[in-house]
Amino acid sequence: MAEASRSPFERRVHLSPDSPLVGSLRQADEGFDPRSDDFDLPDRRAEPDAEPDPRSLSRLIPPQEPGRQIDDWGRSETAFRLADPILNFYYRYWFRVELQGIENVPSSGGALLVSNHSGALPPDGPMIMHGIRTEHPVPRPVYMLGEHWFKGYPGVGMLTNKIGLVAAHPANAQRLLRDEGRLALVFPEGQKGSRKLYWQRYKLRRFGRGGFVKTAMRAGVPIIPIAVVGAEEAMPIFAHVPLLQRMTGLIYFPVNHAFPHFGLAAGLMYLPAKFKIRFLEPVDLSRYGPEDAEDVALVQSLAEDIRGAIQRELDALVASRESLWFG
Numbered sequence: 115m116a117e118a119s120r121s122p123f124e125r126r127v128h129l130s131p132d133s134p135l136v137g138s139l140r141q142a143d144e145g146f147d148p149r150s151d152d153f154d155l156p157d158r159r160a161e162p163d164a165e166p167d168p169r170s171l172s173r174l175i176p177p178q179e180p181g182r183q184i185d186d187w188g189r190s191e192t193a194f195r196l197a198d199p200i201l202n203f204y205y206r207y208w209f210r211v212e213l214q215g216i217e218n219v220p221s222s223g224g225a226l227l228v229s230n231h232s233g234a235l236p237p238d239g240p241m242i243m244h245g246i247r248t249e250h251p252v253p254r255p256v257y258m259l260g261e262h263w264f265k266g267y268p269g270v271g272m273l274t275n276k277i278g279l280v281a282a283h284p285a286n287a288q289r290l291l292r293d294e295g296r297l298a299l300v301f302p303e304g305q306k307g308s309r310k311l312y313w314q315r316y317k318l319r320r321f322g323r324g325g326f327v328k329t330a331m332r333a334g335v336p337i338i339p340i341a342v343v344g345a346e347e348a349m350p351i352f353a354h355v356p357l358l359q360r361m362t363g364l365i366y367f368p369v370n371h372a373f374p375h376f377g378l379a380a381g382l383m384y385l386p387a388k389f390k391i392r393f394l395e396p397v398d399l400s401r402y403g404p405e406d407a408e409d410v411a412l413v414q415s416l417a418e419d420i421r422g423a424i425q426r427e428l429d430a431l432v433a434s435r436e437s438l439w440f441g
Contacts (some may be wrong), residue, residue: 117258121229121323121375134151134437135345137285149302155202161179168261171221180264181269181402183234184276185393186385187257187275187278187280187290188275188276189255189257189276189277189278190276190277193276193277194247194277197277201240201244202230202244202248204237204240204241204384205241205244205245205248208384208386209237209344209348209384209386209387209388209389210243210388210389210441211241211245211325211344211389211390211391212388212389212390212391212441213245213249213391213393214390214391214392214393215392215394216245216246216250216393217251217393218338218394218395218396219246219254219338219393220336220396221250221251221252221254221286222252222295222297223334223335224249224290224291224292224294224295224296224297224298224333224334224335225291225297225298225300225332225335225338225396226291226300226326226329226335226336226337226338227242227256227297227300227337227338227339227340228290228301228302228322228326228331228338228339228340228420228424229242229299229300229301229339229340229341229342230301230303230307230316230340230342230424230428231301231303231304231308232307232308232309232310232315232316232342232345232346233345233346233348233349233350233379234308234309234349234350234351234368234373234380235349235381236301236307236308236349237345237348237384238301238325238342238345238391239258239299239301240277241257241345241389241391242256242299242340242342242388242391243258243277243278243299245391246297251301254296254297255278255296255297255338256266256278256297256298256299257278257279257280257290257296257297257298257299258277258278258279258280258298258299259281259282259286259287259290259298259299259300259323260274260280260281260282260303261281261282261304262280263368264267270371280298282300284329287329288329288332288333290437291329291330291333291335292332292333292335293309301311301324302321302322302325302326302417302421303318303319303320303321304322305365305366306319306320307319309351309354309365310346310351310370311351311352311353311354312350312351312352313348314428315350315427316343316346316432318421318424318425318428320415321417321420321421322423323414323417324413324414324416324417325419326417327399327407327413327417328407328413329381329411330399331399331402331403331404331406331407331413332407334399334400334404335399335402336396336397336398336399337396337397337399337420338343338372338393338394338396338397338428339393339394339395339420339424340391340392340393340394340424340430341394341424341427341431342390342391342392343386343389343390343391343428343431343435344387344389344390345387345389345433346387347384347385347387347438348384348387348389349370349384349385349386350370350371351368351369351370351374352368352369352370353368353369354366354368354369355367355369358374371383371385386439387438388435388437388438388439388440388441390431390441392427392431394423394424394427397416397419397420399416
């Protein structure tokens, strides 16, 4: 009778240990922890300390889509179609490019193309890329590994991305060559090659520290040496003006037949020199592993061998031509 006279609040004040509001002894026996949180992140300290193999991450890279207009590198097939009439005009009618050894470029898998470099605004890269794109039995896109300074000029970075220029970083090179099996073009002479004066033409500069050999070793791809004749005469450099170089912020301020008096229009005012592009026998690096890239003497030796092969081919091509303009 006294129990019935209590108010509802008074009846609920005293909760038994078995009440689900405080957790019953049966729940404790089953391993229930009242301080647990279902939204806690997992304890990473419980994970093994071993680092995952970076090669296992390649499965995260999306597969190639041939019909895609813009790929992950920013290369645009639409931009190439728009530029095709200009590139084709220079390739077939202005420079009258003679391509030799195109069969040495593999139809599948990664390969590093290594070429000499020249010209105030070098035309060799676009002509090599256009030749592979139009004359190879299995046309393939070619990506050009270039220096970061391209990104510093307004509009230039966006344009160069669309034609396949990729910043020359080891991670980019490995993804292009090893993970995606692409063709990548590199000019080991760098700026030293493109700023050569006319009287220095076809004399190769030093190929850096052999970084391109390390790249190919780590990626497990062959190197395809390329010799290009004609670019030195198409956009020659007669002198440099260091003062104007510092004032304009350009990497060099050349003087030639069209610049500086024609300004930016000089970029299209190439002289009609006859081009010869020769792809040499591939340099097979399959017997070397990624660890061999740390052998400085080996890397330098291979780099010098490749440089010597390109130099000998350039000398032979220059000696065999009868005219700068007709080959």
